């Protein structure tokens with residue numbers, strides 16, 4: 361079965377691509393490489409070659425807003441006698457701060473890009489899609505755990521583009537309820553790396569997320585970690601978030617494809633998180649254990665738009681997908697560190 365994986369060279373996409381190939385899927389990656397390295401697909405192939413896997417990976421460099429290119433990809437797959445049966449749509453922009461300074465670009469890439477993709481799918485009668493949504497759409501809430509019925513109130517343009525895309529899917533589904541199979545996965549904080557240490561997260565510039573930042577402190581690329589607030593209403597005063605191992609998240613996508621394949625039609629939005637909250641201090645402690653190093657940090661004042669605790673209710677994923685996350689915080693930190701110490705400068 362052929363899967364089109366948009367954004368497949370990115371952090372999340374590269375791990376999903378590897379797993380799909382290991383499961384025997386034929387994978388076409390479409391990526392513009394605006395936020396990823398051209399070495400990613402080589403790393404995926406190298407890993408599979410070391411395991412003597414036969415695999416079928418095709419990487420296409422291009423933009424999801426290029427309708428002619430999308431049509432060519434669907435067309436070529438039909439000519440190959442391997443029509444694209446499912447799309448996993450990850451391509452998009454994800455920086456909250458950048459979305460505040462350049463909102464129209466976010467609407468263009470994320471929303472117009474998604475519209476272009478699903479219009480092409482419609483033309484080629486490919487009706488099955490897994491979409492990368494985000495917990496950011498729930499907005500500022502202390503009401504944890506957060507389930508899928510929680511109201512949506514994103515506080516930035518990035519989050520609003522994700523809600524707009526979910527709404528577009530909803531309208532599309534209602535227009536043709538016999539055909540479309542749509543699963544919008546709302547990720548919490550995907551972290552960690554493939555246990556081989558051959559693929560992992562390689563942000564461009566200064567990382568805005570805790571895990572890549574702390575890894576870069578441990579490997580000596582940054583001096584110290586900033587902890588934003590130690591006076592939150594949590595057990596140790598630092599903020600609590602839901603961190604999910606990237607391999608658990610990737611397995612959730614395989615389960616989502618199985619789920620869509622088992623349906624005549626459907627539209628579901630499903631949280632993918634660990635279902636647990638971990639504090640920043642817990643993570644620093646575990647990272648120190650995993651690395652055997654002291655992680656220097658400084659306490660800063662709280663950031664606007666932060667909350668004390670945020671973690672997922674993952675009952676729906678368990679029930680519908682039969683998916684449960686298996687990896688611990690210890691494994692997350694071990695795998696993050698394994699990737700970072702083997703690749704201090706990422707893919708460079």
Ligand SMILES: NC(=O)c1ccc[n+]([C@@H]2O[C@H](COP(=O)([O-])OP(=O)(O)OC[C@H]3O[C@@H](n4cnc5c(N)ncnc54)[C@H](O)[C@@H]3O)[C@@H](O)[C@H]2O)c1
Pocket residue numbers: 366367368369370371372373390391392393394395396422423424425449450451452453454469473492493494495547548549550
């Ligand atoms: N990482 C997270 O914490 C997180 C959380 C929730 C949701 N998500 C969503 O998951 C998806 C993947 O996230 P990620 O962390 O792997 O990000 P990433 O930036 O590493 O991957 C996204 C990929 O999409 C590509 N891309 C961007 N614009 C494109 C375009 N116009 N055409 C083709 N390719 C394009 C980038 O080059 C990159 O390889 C994103 O849509 C993101 O919003 C991520």
